[in-house]
Amino acid sequence: MGNITLRNVSKVFGAHAVIPSIDLNINDGEFVVFVGPSGCGKSTLLRLIAGLEDVSDGEIVIDGKNATELPPAQRGLSMVFQSYALYPHMSVRSNIAFPLKMANEDKAAIDRKVSDAARVLNLTDYLDRKPRQLSGGQRQRVAIGRAIVRQPKAFLFDEPLSNLDAALRVNMRLEISQLHQDLKTTMVYVTHDQVEAMTMADKIVVLNRGRIEQVGSPLDLYHKPDNLFVAGFIGSPRMNFVSGAPAAAYQAHTMGIRPEHLLLSKESGTWSGTVGVAEHLGSDTFLHVNVDNIGTVTARVSGDFAVTHGDRVFLTPDAQRVHRFDDKGLAVR
């Protein structure tokens, strides 16, 4: 069905290698998220899979067939774009029907498939409107509708939620996850937001400067990051990194400890410091503590822990949860 394999895929623009060489296997029905900072090549990688960019070297195998030289339409993939890319002069109905019309399906089948898609996506009442008469979330759903009517081998999402406001983004995240549960189709999703990656993915691919830093399930990446980059990128607030003498106590060049794995106390502990800023979220409080001889360390405590700016606190890293890295930034296990 929808398994995608990349072998030695590289992409060069002029003299600049955006993607030096990538091997990746995406299994059928998997929800794979490409995540990384902007400019890491994740969108380029998606466009290579889609066929919107030509690979410079290597091959792309979709569904067991070499698709490296195939034009986008013949790869059997659908894509949802960041700007939605709806056709502005067409009604919602015509937008969703467009891929079917291009495939020369008969009218009755088109009508049936469009109304099915509209029902799934709650768009039935909006079928005769133009895209400009819809809200951001509705446009997003039309774009998804246009993608699902073709029953593709896989869906490609290019940062589809970045134009929505925060509340809607959480909603659409759930809807896309739900859609994946229902359709069980392979989905490849590009985002720079690690929260989206963590909440939606079966498998996360962390990219940095065109290289794959680590591939794994969300919890794998959280608990066992391979290197400093992944450790810093996955998890919010980000992991604290300490080098020097405190790290040497753990036989590491650099030690990493997540804010939620620091034990706080007002009486005693391994490290001591003064509270700089306290961010109260209600359930939790994020403390930015200026630890003596180490620098600023972020700690996450329960919302009940009563401290304010300038208070003296003690922090104890949970020894089981300390991540150790060597001088090249690779994890020591």
Next chain:
Amino acid sequence: MATLHTRSAARLMIAPSVLLLLAWMIVPLAMTIYFSFLRYNLLMPGMEEFAGFSNYSYFLTDPAFFQAIFNTLAIVLGVLFITVVGGIALALLLDQPMFGQGIVRILVIAPFLIMPTVAALVWKNMFMNPVNGLFAWVAKLFGLQPFDFLANAPLMSVILIVAWQWLPFATLILLTALQSLDEEQKEAAQMDGASAWSRFIYLTLPHLSRAITVVILIQTIFLLSVFAEILVTTNGGPGTQSTNLTFLVYAQALLQFDVGGASAGGIIAVILANIVAFFLMRMIGKTLEA
């Protein structure tokens, strides 16, 4: 904000320009209407007398009048067709990335900057001339009889010359519209399996519809009054085969010295232009509202 005071002040401020505009339009119009009811011939100065509607009836029953109406419409529609179709084609070509893009674009715009009389003279003497023209030379190269464009197909020749002048205008407007087409939409259509032709029909053309409307509206205004090209090349002839309404009015006034008749023709031309404008706005004005 818009208090009574500021509103009356605003009215006072715009009054000069409104008055100027009124005088500019109303005075010539009123004088033309006045002349159109006079028997007024430049060869008989001081003999003006009221003539009622006779100027109108003479002008409207002149056989050259219907020929002129037909020619006017033929020029407008013919040039519009050539410039819109050719403009879209040229714009699509110029939108492609190529070597020397800037220079090519300037060259394409060049005809629009050439004065109508000069352009018409160049076409008449260097291209269409049956003895020395480029077309005649090409025809002779293939052993064919040179075709005398201006004598045998005068209206078509005028349409060709005018279309050549207006093609850059259409190309330029359509090119800028083309460049504002969202790249992601094109890619989405590509993913949806649309061929290049379908992408053009379903995506590019609807996107260009507004620009095409603008081209048609603006060009119609200018094409209704084509004059210099006709004067320089065919002088309205042979006979009245390439006389349009503007040229007919000119002939009436300055070749037959009949100011009264020419004024009546001018008023008829104004009325016809307004009828055209009315239907034009109703037909395609809707595209502009969206």
